[in-house]
Amino acid sequence: MIVIESLTKRYGSATAVDAVSMVIERNSLTVIVGTSGSGKSTLLRMINRLVEPTSGRVLIEGRDTESEPGHTLRRRIGYVIQGHGLFPHRTVAENVATVPRLLKWEEARIRARTEQLLAALQLDPALYSEKYPHQLSGGQQQRVGVARALAAEPAVLLMDEPFGALDPIIREKAQDDLLDIQRKFGTTIVLVTHDIDEAFRLGDRVAVMSEGRLLQYDRPEVLVTRPADSIVARMTGSAERAMRLLSLTTAGEAALPLASDGGKEDAPVVRASASLREVLSELLWRGSEIATIVDENGTPCGRLTVAAILARGRPS
Amino acid sequence: MRRAATLLRLAGLGLLLAFLLAPQLFAPLFAPLTEGGAPPIYDQGNLGMLALAHLATVLAACLGSTVLAVALGILVTRAGGQEFLPLSRAVVSFGQTFPPVAVLALAVPLVGFGEKPTLIALFLYGLLPIFENTVVGLRTCPAAVLEAASGMGMSARQRLLTVELPLAMPLILEGIRISLVINIGTATLGSTVAAKGLGEVIIAGLLSNNTAFVLQGGLATGLMAVLLYDAVAALERRLCRTARID
Numbered sequence: 001m002i003v004i005e006s007l008t009k010r011y012g013s014a015t016a017v018d019a020v021s022m023v024i025e026r027n028s029l030t031v032i033v034g035t036s037g038s039g040k041s042t043l044l045r046m047i048n049r050l051v052e053p054t055s056g057r058v059l060i061e062g063r064d065t066e067s068e069p070g071h072t073l074r075r076r077i078g079y080v081i082q083g084h085g086l087f088p089h090r091t092v093a094e095n096v097a098t099v100p101r102l103l104k105w106e107e108a109r110i111r112a113r114t115e116q117l118l119a120a121l122q123l124d125p126a127l128y129s130e131k132y133p134h135q136l137s138g139g140q141q142q143r144v145g146v147a148r149a150l151a152a153e154p155a156v157l158l159m160d161e162p163f164g165a166l167d168p169i170i171r172e173k174a175q176d177d178l179l180d181i182q183r184k185f186g187t188t189i190v191l192v193t194h195d196i197d198e199a200f201r202l203g204d205r206v207a208v209m210s211e212g213r214l215l216q217y218d219r220p221e222v223l224v225t226r227p228a229d230s231i232v233a234r235m236t237g238s239a240e241r242a243m244r245l246l247s248l249t250t251a252g253e254a255a256l257p258l259a260s261d262g263g264k265e266d267a268p269v270v271r272a273s274a275s276l277r278e279v280l281s282e283l284l285w286r287g288s289e290i291a292t293i294v295d296e297n298g299t300p301c302g303r304l305t306v307a308a309i310l311a312r313g314r315p316s
Numbered sequence: 317m318r319r320a321a322t323l324l325r326l327a328g329l330g331l332l333l334a335f336l337l338a339p340q341l342f343a344p345l346f347a348p349l350t351e352g353g354a355p356p357i358y359d360q361g362n363l364g365m366l367a368l369a370h371l372a373t374v375l376a377a378c379l380g381s382t383v384l385a386v387a388l389g390i391l392v393t394r395a396g397g398q399e400f401l402p403l404s405r406a407v408v409s410f411g412q413t414f415p416p417v418a419v420l421a422l423a424v425p426l427v428g429f430g431e432k433p434t435l436i437a438l439f440l441y442g443l444l445p446i447f448e449n450t451v452v453g454l455r456t457c458p459a460a461v462l463e464a465a466s467g468m469g470m471s472a473r474q475r476l477l478t479v480e481l482p483l484a485m486p487l488i489l490e491g492i493r494i495s496l497v498i499n500i501g502t503a504t505l506g507s508t509v510a511a512k513g514l515g516e517v518i519i520a521g522l523l524s525n526n527t528a529f530v531l532q533g534g535l536a537t538g539l540m541a542v543l544l545y546d547a548v549a550a551l552e553r554r555l556c557r558t559a560r561i562d
Contacts, residue, residue, distance in 0.1 A: 050466060075469030085464030089482050098468050148468070 001026050002047065002156065002188065007056035009042050016042045018212035019056065024205075026155075029182055029189045031203035033196055033235070039212040040192045044158050047190065048077045060156060075099050078149035078157035078187070082164040084141045086133040092118070092144050093129040099152040117147040120184065121177065139170040143177070150185065159191040163198065175202055196235055200244060208232050221248050225315035242313040246276040254312055255293045255302025267292045272301060280309045325546050332539045335532070336364040346528035356528045358517045367536060369512035373431055374499045377438035382492055385443045389450025389488075390476065401451075408447045411440035416502050420509050434506030434513075441502055442495035449491030453484025486556040493548040500541040504533070514540075 002024040009017040017039040024030045034040040045051040047058055049070040058065045065073055086095050093114050100110045115125040121143040133141055142162065149157055162178075163171045175198065182189055193199055199206045200220045207217040208231070216228035224241045227233035236244060252272030268286045270279050272293050279291055283306055293302040335342055339357045346356040388404045391397040416437040423433035457480050465475045481488075507515030514537045521529025 048467065050463070071466075071469045071471045073469070074467060079464070079467035081460055081463055081467065083460045085458070085460035085462075085467075087461060087465070087479060088458075102469055102474070145464075148464075 003059040005057050008054050010054045015212050020214045027186050028204040030205050031199040032192045032207045033199040034209035038209040040209045044192045048074045078154040080145050080149045080159040080162045082161040084145035096147045121147050157187045157189045246313050249276045251279050251293045336367050349528040354526050370514045374503050377435050380439045381442035385446035386450050393454040408443040412444035429510040431511045433509050434511040438499045445494040446491035449487040453487030457483045489552045497541050497545045
């Protein structure tokens with residue numbers, strides 16, 4: 001758990017972050033979203049003390065981050081930045097081994113951990129360990145950056161616009177991978193982005209910042225249905241809020257029981273992991289009233305009607 | 317193409333060694349330049365020994381320049397040392413622009429004749445390229461890489477030694493290479509204050525009006541400079557083959 005207590009950063013007379021307080025639950029993925037200059041990156045960088053706060057404090061698992069030198073604190077916190085920042089003169093394996101080496105792990109343990117992480121991020125260790133960053137694609141570099149940040153098994157992972165440099169198709173894949181990683185390693189992730197879609201897609205909880213202040217910090221559906229003020233409402237997009245709400249629920253979660261007759265033969269088939277937004281779009285496109293939901297093995301496990309989806313698009 | 321270049325260098329090295337070890341072989345070549353039965357090949361000392369002394373003086377001065385220039389370059393690129401940049405730049409630029417001949421003339425009364433005044437002149441003369449290249453090399457490390465290094469938990473010292481200096485190394489080596497080459501030529505001036513070196517041959521030629529001496533001193537020095545330049549360039553390529561290509 002990360003507790004942030006009225007954290008403030010001033011540069012001269014300008015206030016970058018203004019008395020922000022928030023509690024980040026363990027094993028959650030929290031997204032801080034805001035326009036550029038909203039103070040979101042500064043807030044993130046005060047958690048690992050790359051930026052020293054003017055006032056206020058941060059507790060990680062009850063321990064004040066000021067109780068040890070900044071560089072040793074940062075070895076316990078994963079950090080991923082936009083444009084990955086890989087060391088160009090070191091191989092992929094050496095990059096990943098950076099923090100374990102700083103912590104003086106044994107070589108055998110470092111090698112085992114490096115291979116485990118590269119495999120988990122779909123980079124075959126035999127193929128990629130000895131490559132240099134410039135020999136990788138943008139998506140691969142980004143994954144090596146994540147592997148490096150996770151190398152020393154940090155409980156907390158901070159990510160500053162980690163997908164900003166990726167093209168849209170690779171970005172979506174990278175976002176899915178991140179959700180997988182989070183499930184697999186149970187890391188507490190705090191991610192900064194200016195992309196509200198990314199925030200809604202990834203965040204268990206989303207913090208909206210503007211001009212250094214934290215406007216609202218809640219579950220995504222609450223941000224859509226009960227925005228704290230006009231800035232949050234504008235950011236979450238009031239014209240699209242019904243669709244946003246739909247995008248937060250998967251077909252599997254909203255599925256109705258299968259009809260006893262086994263359902264209509266020609267009903268469109270959608271995966272349980274698809275969002276209601278995607279299901280509705282598919283139904284509109286096919287001109288159908290009803291869809292059959294299938295699990296990952298392709299077995300029908302429920303159905304969804306347009307009426308049922310529309311009901312989910314209204315604030316409850 | 318590359319092969320031809322290597323062969324040319326090896327031929328150059330062979331020629332230089334042959335001339336320094338067995339200069340009499342070249343006597344017929346230089347004989348047409350002499351008048352009145354003057355010796356065609358320098359005969360007042362061993363050319364090989366002179367070349368070695370010449371090289372040793374240059375390398376020693378260059379080592380000193382490198383230590384000071386790199387240290388200054390590191391200092392002025394730290395957060396706390398930026399204010400020293402104008403002063404450091406003024407000092408090394410002065411070292412480069414103040415004529416080495418004048419340095420020799422000023423140094424002799426202080427440290428006497430011999431190698432010492434030459435070392436001082438070359439040391440001052442070689443600072444600028446190394447300092448400027450160190451500063452540029454350290455300043456152009458990508459910001460994201462530095463941010464990542466700090467974010468991973470490197471101390472300032474670890475970041476400097478394991479990230480910044482390795483990334484700046486190609487440029488630092490280039491600075492050292494330039495400094496070495498200009499000082500191989502400049503070191504010939506040392507012979508005016510009795511330092512051992514190939515300048516002795518040139519000065520002997522000037523005093524006795526023997527063009528052959530002047531030419532062989534100049535050619536040997538020039539060939540040495542070219543070969544040293546290539547050798548350091550090869551070393552640079554070896555060291556930097558893996559480092560930033562992007």
